[in-house]
Amino acid sequence: MEYNKLSDEIIAKLQALVGVQNVVTDAGQMEIYSHDEVTDPAYHHMPEAVVFAENAQQVAAVVKLANEYIFPVVPRGAGTGLACGAVPIYGGVVLSLEKMNKIIEVNADAMYAVVEPGVRTSDLQAAAEAKGAFYAGDPCSGDSCFIGGNVATNAGGNRAVKYGTTRHQVYAVEVVSPTGKIVQLGARLQKQTTGYCLEQLIIGSEGTLGIITQITVKLLPLPKYSMDLLAVFESPEDAIGTVNKLIMAGIMPTCVEYMDNITIKSVERYLGTTLQGSDKGNYLIVEVEGTSEDDLDEKACTMDEICSENGAGDVLVAEHDKIWQARKAFAEAVRAExxxxxxxxxxxxxxxxxxxxxxxxxxxxxxxxxxxxxxxxxxxxxxxxxxxxxxxxxxxxxxxxxxxxxxxxxxxxxHGGRLSGEHGIGYKRKQLMEEFTNPDELEMMRAIKKALDSNNILNPGKIFDIE
Amino acid sequence: MEYNKLSDEIIAKLQALVGVQNVVTDAGQMEIYSHDEVTDPAYHHMPEAVVFAENAQQVAAVVKLANEYIFPVVPRGAGTGLACGAVPIYGGVVLSLEKMNKIIEVNADAMYAVVEPGVRTSDLQAAAEAKGAFYAGDPCSGDSCFIGGNVATNAGGNRAVKYGTTRHQVYAVEVVSPTGKIVQLGARLQKQTTGYCLEQLIIGSEGTLGIITQITVKLLPLPKYSMDLLAVFESPEDAIGTVNKLIMAGIMPTCVEYMDNITIKSVERYLGTTLQGSDKGNYLIVEVEGTSEDDLDEKACTMDEICSENGAGDVLVAEHDKIWQARKAFAEAVRAExxxxxxxxxxxxxxxxxxxxxxxxxxxxxxxxxxxxxxxxxxxxxxxxxxxxxxxxxxxxxxxxxxxxxxxxxxxxxHGGRLSGEHGIGYKRKQLMEEFTNPDELEMMRAIKKALDSNNILNPGKIFDIE
The missing domain is CATH 3.30.70.2740 (Alpha-Beta Plaits)
Structure with missing residues (x-):
């Protein structure tokens, strides 16, 4: 791939488009934009400039300029990625969306919210809850990641068992196309059959097909009752072997999480706390929602029965905040080690x-x-x-x-699996993606990328190589 | 668009690929393949040949031949479409999938089924139920339509309120690409982030991006308890105005159907029966599922309250079979008129x-x-x-x-709506689609079509025109 370096002329044009204060070229300030959460320096790369966009028009103008002068544009949310998806491996512009952080609307009557990509996921959850509604997306990094990044990577998280991944929470997206057009894709509808489902194509495309500048998400009624059960299994195999049985039982768990004992101990050390049953084995944490207390009790009995029959030593009612703090501390506990x-x-x-x-x-x-x-x-x-x-x-x-x-x-x-469930491919797993993905499927992806981004401007060198 | 007519040479090659018995060129036999459920002859068009494929390899071979000789290939399921999606408006081959009608696997333990496209939707439902599992897709034409057509049009139906449209029931598809490759897209996974979500792009693309030759659908636990309520409203506005309140109440109805009084009378005449409350106004039919009888009772009370508060004269427990027979007879009753x-x-x-x-x-x-x-x-x-x-x-x-x-x-x-909720665009609504769709969105669709089908072989002239 041949790109032009960001000349003084290009920098001046960028400054004219977004304002001098929104173009950073100082190496010290740019350093944090050279990587995401991947600590290995082999995966870091400095941008030539970091541009902060304040609205879709500015994003579009930057992308148009990039097509005129042929330089890469790498969109970036909170930088909490784990696949180097936001790392500018060919230099050019890192386009930060952190200033586009407005919650535009939360409508609890019609059950949707409209947000900019730089909204923290937990802020969206809280804004929905404040109006008596529920945003179901819940990646473990929810306190730090942005909803735009969630959409770009189709982030998963804990509640995906019941509610699906980010893909399933999205009605519509506004994107800046690879040629710099602002396009609305999808609609706030339960269903439609009016041409290709482009919003689902954009979701999970990791910034290679469009820069997301606005998102309309689904809201749901707040779950009325919920509880967390903790089943402790001596044998890891028994614990994991129980999962499918819980799902088949029709109780529709919200979350079914597993932690092995050595990881539980690691989290205990990191948090300086003692967790329930941590001396007895491996965890299954099962959250379930109910329409009434009776409904919840009945589900709890079913779960208890299934877990006990399948080798759980203890089945306890878990303290919600504590058990989820422990589960979500997993990444930090590992990093501390x-x-x-x-x-x-x-x-x-x-x-x-x-x-x-x-x-x-x-x-x-x-x-x-x-x-x-x-x-x-x-x-x-x-x-x-x-x-x-x-x-x-x-x-x-x-x-x-x-x-x-x-x-x-x-x-x-x-076994019919894939190499990434929710982190994405980015730069880090690109080689492995190419190695393990069916070549015909990859060829279709490449054809679409080339058709929409013939100059290969948007986040080049991610997911797969063009040639 | 310039296509070659099916010469004797091409017909002979088709016969060699799929067998003489699977190539029909007799006008009388081809007549029913010249239209779908749209009765207006202005929308009918005769194919030059109807080809019956028996497996994906044959489909691929036909598509390869079409690229060699440049003739259109129009995939067809049961012909129950309402948008002329399977009508060969440029002639060429209608490729019927009716012989690919095997239910390959129903796995109630792992909750999925694998089917060929020519399986009747109600047969899939029944096969799942026979194993104690539930296929949630339920278009009104379920007794006659094929699952392949459901996927191609992203068919909706009655249970979409709770379970989503066909799009949400599908794990994976095998398709023959526009160039004749057999490609597996998607996987039997709750989540993945490994490149573009091509299975969702294919679903709803009405045979223009690929011919679906196998589908892996999700199964669910059978609903334990369910009931149908019939609320009768004097005012149509009151009836429809109640819908969003039912959804917001968090009872998660499976179906919320509306029929106006004149339509109820039409169905009564057609079925030669009397329906509950038919002299009192307009129907809301609400089906709800519960985890226990108590749960169901509680939901029924909530629904009764909401409907009564919002103007329902009567709220009755409906006879399931009768009320759904009536709802599903809608299309036939209209046709009889x-x-x-x-x-x-x-x-x-x-x-x-x-x-x-x-x-x-x-x-x-x-x-x-x-x-x-x-x-x-x-x-x-x-x-x-x-x-x-x-x-x-x-x-x-x-x-x-x-x-x-x-x-x-x-x-x-x-008002943020679209012109088709579930029937699709096909040939019939193409002009209106082009008129009402954002040109930039259409341009993206066209770019993808051209990238994947440069010869415009698959179902040309559907959804939109290429130029």
Whole structure:
């Protein structure tokens, strides 16, 4: 790919479009825009300029300029990504959407909200709740990530078992197209059949097909009653083997999360606390909602029965805030243990999950990897964190991680799974994506990218390479 | 568009690919393949050949041949469409999928089914139920339509309020691409973020981007308890005005259907029966599911209260089979009254539905149109049938229908609606689609079509024109 460097002329034009205060070229200020949450410097890359857009018109103007002068535009939300999706690997402009952070409307009567991409996900949740409504999207990083990034990566999270991923929360998006047009896609409708479903194509396309400048999300009635059960299993396999049974029981759990014992201990150390049943094994955390207390009781009994029958030693009512604080502290607890971590985000059909977990454990043993495992077990989405220990040699560790990855992904794809459940491909997993994805499917993706972005302006070099 | 006629050479090659018995060129036998459920002959067009494929390999071979010789391929399911989506307007091959009618797998433990496109939707429902599972898709034409057509048009139906449209029931599709490759898109996963969501792009693309040769659908636990309430309102506005309140109440109705009184009477005549409360006004039919009888009772009380507070004269427990037989007989009852009918399928946000219904009634009065109205009210999807009376002059009637359409669609689009909720665009609504859709959105659709189907082989002239 051949791009032009940002000349003084281009910088001046950018300043004219968005204001001098919204164009940053100072290396010190730009440093944080050279990476996301991936700490490995091999995946960092400095932009030539960071541009802060304040509205869709400015975004469109920047993208038009990029097409005129041929430089890359890399959209960026909160920078909480785990796949280097917002890293400007070919330089050019990082277009930050953090100033587009308005909650434009929360309508609890008609059950929707309209937001700009730079709204923090937890702020959207809170704004909905303040009006008696419910935004169902809930990535673990909700307190820091932006809704725009959630849409760009089709973020998952804890409640996806019942409510689906971000894809399922979105009615419509306004995007700036790769050629700089402001286009409305989708509509605030329960259904429509009027041509191609472009909003779903944009969702999860990681900024390669359009820059999201406004989002209309669905709201739901607030759940009336809910409770969290904690089932503690001595055997990891028993815990994971129970998940599909919980789902089949028709109680429609909101969340089914798994944490292995070593991870529970890691979180305990990080939070300086003691968690329920942490000395007894591995967790399944099951949240369920009910229309009444009786309904909830009945579901709790069903869950208790299923968990007990399938090997749970203890089934407890969990303290909601505490158990979720623990679950959400997973990433930070791991980081506190090691800054060099390989984070796998593999996903498989829920009924294959016991086999996948067994394979993960077998491979960890084979390659002598130190792991921490938490998973959105109700979705078949296992977060395997492989920690480099201080005494381990990087090159040796990395070689074992890569060998593990190859075996693991072959297993995953043979079982109908995929290499990313919710983090996305970005730059970090691009090679593996190309290696494991059906070439005909990739060819269709490339054809669409080329058709919509013939200059390859938007977030180039992400998900796949064009040629 | 320039296509080659099907020469003897091409016919011979088709016969070699699929067998002589699977290539029909006799005009009499081909007649039913010249139209769908649209009775107006202006929308009929004869194919040059009808080809019956027995597997994906044959479909792929036919599409490859079409690219070699440049003739159109128009995929066809049961022919129950209402938008002429399967009509071969440029001639060429109608590719019938009716012989690909195998239910390949129903897995109630892992909650999915794998089917060929020619499976009748009600057969899929029954096959799932026989194994104790539930396929949620339920178009009114379920007894005759095929699942492949459901996917191609993103069919809606009655249960979309709770379960979504066909789009939401599909894990994965196997398609033959416009160049004749067999490609697997999507996966049997609750979530994934591994590149563009091509399965959702294919769903609802009406055979223009790929021919669906296999579908993996989601199954759900069978609803444990369900009931149907019938609320009868003197005022149509009160009935429709109640819908959003039912949805906001958090009882999550499965279906919320509306039938106006004149339509109820029409159905009574057609079925030769008397329906509950038919002398008292307009129907809301509300189906709700519960986890227990108590849960159901509580929901019924809530619904009763909401309907009564909002103007319902009667709120009755409906006889399930009878009320749904009546609702589903709507199309046939209308057909029995007149063979010349304009069927509108407009959709708007549910909170705008009272305004839309009022506008429909105002316009019907203004243009002196004889109408029958039933709607998937819980989705904002109103089926307005405009009947030509015997004594009406066709040209005059048609002019009034078209004038009505223009005013109605302007109103719809001004209220964030769309011209089709579930029937699709096909050939019939193409002009109106181009007229009312944002040109930038259309341009993106065209770019994708051209990128994937540069010879414009698959179902040309549907949804939009290429140039």
């Amino acid at each position: 090691s800054l060099i971590v390989c984070k796998e985000d593999v996903v498989c059909p829920v009924d294959h999950e016991p086999a996948l977990l067994a394979e993960i454990l077998r491979l960890a043993d084979k390659y002598q990897l130190v792991t921490r495992i938490a998973s959105h077990a109700g979705d078949g989405n296992i977060h395997l964190n492989i920690l480099k220990q201080e005494q381990e040699n990087y090159a040796d560790w990395d070689a074992r991680v890569k060998a593990n990855q190859q075996e693991l992904y072959r297993f995953i794809y043979a | 007149s063979l010349i009918v304009c069927k509108e399928d407009v959709v708007c946000p549910v909170d705008h539905e009272p305004a839309l219904l009022a506008e429909i009634l105002r316009l019907a009065d203004k243009y002196q149109l004889v109408t029958r109205i039933a709607s998937h009210a819980g989705d904002g999807n109103i089926h307005l049938n405009i009947l030509k009376q015997e004594q009406e002059n066709y040209a005059d009637w048609d002019a009034r229908v078209k004038a009505n359409q223009q005013e109605l669609y302007r109103f719809i689009y001004a």
